[in-house]
Amino acid sequence: MxxxxxxxxxxxxxxxxxxxxxxxxxxxxxxxxxxxxxxxxxxxxxxxxxxxxxxxxxxxxxxxxxxxxxxxxxxxxxxxxxxxxxxxxxxxxxxxxxxxxxxxxxxxxxxxxxxxxxxxxxxxxxxxxxxxxxxxxxxxxxxxxxxxxxxxxxVLISRNPATGVIQKEFSPWSAQELEHCLQQAGDARPGWSAAPLSERCALLRALAALLRGRKQELARLITQEMGKLIGEARDEIEKCAWGCEYYAERAPGFLADEVIPVGAGRSYVRHEALGTVLAIMPWNFPFWQVFRCAVPALAAGNGVLLKHASNVPQCALAIERIFADAGFPPGVLCALMMETRDTERLIADARVQAVSLTGSVAAGRQVAAVAGAHVKKCVLELGGSDAFVVLHDADLGAAVAQGLASRFLNAGQSCIAAKRMIVVETVADEFVAGLRAAIEQLTPGDPLDEATTLAPLARADLRAALHAQVQASIAQGALPLAGCTPLERPGDFYAPSLLDRVKPGMPAYHEELFGPVACVIRARDERDALRIANDTGFGLGASVWTRDGERGERLARELQCGMVFVNGIVHSDPRLPFGGVKNSGFGRELSYHGLREFVNIKTIWIKSI
Incomplete structure (x- = not known):
């Protein structure tokens, strides 16, 4: 290179x-x-x-x-x-x-x-x-x-996006160090898979308790390393604890043998650990993204190798440390301090049986290609440009409030944010006016300050790319009603922004804008709104806002995506499967379905002689 x-x-x-x-x-x-x-x-x-x-x-x-x-x-x-x-x-x-x-x-x-x-x-x-x-x-x-x-x-750099200050540097592992970790993971996996499920679940409960005990410390680390608001960071740690408790309670039922009478003496389906899962994880939810992948995989008896985003190395090490402190055996979950260029070789390694990636569409294509070449299972959670459909009979107050929350959570850096607000023309002016007023109340500032309501973006290059998309959309006719510019202050801040009258051909219509920019697309009526919502290469989530529950459910069935929320914003929940279709990936995380992704579903058929 x-x-x-x-x-x-x-x-x-x-x-x-x-x-x-x-x-x-x-x-x-x-x-x-x-x-x-x-x-x-x-x-x-x-x-x-x-x-x-x-x-x-x-x-x-x-x-x-x-x-x-x-x-x-x-x-x-x-x-x-x-x-x-x-x-x-x-x-x-x-x-x-x-x-x-x-x-x-x-x-x-x-x-x-x-x-x-x-x-x-x-x-x-x-x-x-x-x-x-x-x-x-x-x-x-x-x-x-x-x-x-x-x-x-x-080197791997831990940099505070709010100040630009480099906090810590890490040298990537040598080939020998990486090999040692792979060997340790390979040695640990058989014993972990053979451990009683009750023991694995007990460790998950211990992990949840540790997360809550260290919530403020870990939240502060998240905020200082990738920039999100301290309150949002605390919520992220709490969600990780909830995920641990959920699988500690439900994994025994999810993994139980299923008896299927077929005329033999006895026949059933057994769920066995698949092996070691390589988790290639992003920076935007540096704990939750890891936990929602790793916890069900570990509950099923798999090992996990964590290749975290290179701008959150301290989060990666903190995750490895808290698993160890909770009592998980050495090698069961390992954080790899490695460069991106080594990922292909790692996927190909015979000691890795499966891959889970949360990342860009381009990264997903390449990971899937490498995994496919080596016949390895993979789950891909890729980009999203979620539709936020506001119909003529919506509660506009609720739609504005929840649209603001969805779009500006984590400074807009979320795959399931409301990136395309598709509003029926008869209520569009009122919705836009309310949203604009709400956006203008957002306060950028120190994300450690509880009074701050808008955090910086995680990196300078992300801000530059976002600004290019915004300016290109304006050049093609989008109407800027708020923000639409980087903020002139230390850190990687972008002004809370609103683009109205977004149309086909603009980046704001077709591309995923990963930042605090609300984009409004006006639709003639309900059917036109549905057409626009499905006019995308992405298919992660969507939400529909209407006072008519039957109408909302009807649209939910016609939307081409993996998740639809009616009168609520798209969010992840350990109890519900999470994932998309089209360019947003395949496979599911969370719930029963997420745990079953990385198991060997084995049929056993026995006839007595």
Whole structure:
């Protein structure tokens, strides 16, 4: 992997935030051209972060390192006017080593994009003075960016999104350390699977008690590492404890043998542990996402290897520690301090029998491909762009209040947030007015302060990508009614935002906006609202708001998704299966169904002779 190239990616994230606001205005471009250029910059940024086909020859999973690398460096941008265009000098700092890059090529592209209203032509960007040229394809164009030699150390960074302060650094494990952990997990699993179910359930109860005893300490860790409000973090820990207690109580029934008379002397279905499950988990709910996967898997007798998101390493270690303190045997749950590029090899390892991923659609495709190549079971919980359907007879007060809660929980960084608010035209103006007033009352600030009602985003690159989507939608006609800009303060804050009159063709209509931006799509009537709700590649959840229960249930049956809530917001509950269809993944977590995902459902047929 050519790590030095990632410095340019880091610089572009910073440049994407400052250039539209400063450079394009300096160039005195019309507002429309500025907005179109936002879109062009957003395309570049998103492709650099997510598009797998770079010219370096990495595997697709290794591309995830680019996102991790954005946490690994502190970027300081100095910009100045020079011969009619800007030059951004990017100072990248990693573990005390400084790498300087002159991002001349990118700034030439910025100027030319602005001048042509967002169009990028083939071959833009100089190639001189570059030690390696990245040839980057998109939309039929070729963009040449400068890449510079460097040797940034590979570290996992714990960074406070509210302040930008790096709290702790971790070196990824060596191959030998990873092998030791895999061996420990392999040694532990047979004994754990053979342990009486009553013992496993007793440990889950002990784990729940420990979680509640350490709730404030763990909540503070979550807030300081990924930025969510302290109250939301406490709720997350409480939910983990509830999940432990639920499976401690219900696992014996879920795993009991099922007798099925078929004419033999005796026949039944037995549920046995599948093996070791690799859990590839995200940062947005750093405890709950892990627990809702790991707890049912462990209850069934499986082992768990945790590959957590690289920006929450302290949460990963805290999870491993609390399982150990509750009495779980060493190796039953292991947190892997590893780089994304090692994930493919780990999935392929014979000591891993199954994979559970919560992540992006692109990551899901690659994990499924690798798991499929090795014939391994996987469960994928991927992106969502949930519909929040408000019908003509809805209780608008409740819809506004719950829509606000759903969309702005965790600063909008939730797969099941109300990302597309589809409102019937006859009540749309009233709904939008109420929602706008509620949004304007949100208070960004220190997430450790109980009075704060809007937290920062978890990373700077996420804020930049969100802003690009918002600005591109505005350029195509969406009406900005609140926010729609990064906040000028320390940390990765984005203003609480509202876009009205979102239409097809806009990123806000088709893409998942992962942040505090409410998007309203107006529908003619109930049938049009249903059509719009299903007009998406995602299929995770949806909610319907109506005073007519039968109407709500009828729509629920027609919505193409894995979960529908009528007069309530989509949420996870240990008692209910959680998962989606279409590009939102397959398989289920939680409930009876989640526990059965990672068991060997064995038929035993016995005829006496």
């Amino acid at each position: 050519q790590r030095h190239a990632l410095h340019v990616g880091v610089g572009l994230v910073n440049a994407q935030e400052i250039l539209p606001a400063l450079l394009l205005r300096k160039l005195r471009q019309p507002r429309g051209a500025q907005a179109a250029a936002h879109r062009g910059l957003g395309v570049v940024l998103n492709k650099l972060l997510d598009f797998p086909h770079w010219s370096f020859g990495q595997t697709i999973l290794e591309i995830g390192i680019a996102q991790v690398a954005l946490q690994r460096v502190a970027v300081q941008a100095v910009h100045q006017a020079l011969k009619g265009f800007f030059v951004a000098r990017l100072v990248c700092v990693a573990r005390g080593e400084k790498v300087f890059a002159l991002a001349l090529g990118f700034c030439v592209v910025v100027q030319n994009v602005a001048r042509r209203g967002g169009r990028i032509q083939q071959g833009e960007g100089p190639q001189q003075n570059s030690r390696q040229t990245v040839v980057y394809p998109f939309h039929g164009a070729i963009l040449n960016l400068l890449s510079f030699q460097g040797n940034p150390a590979a």
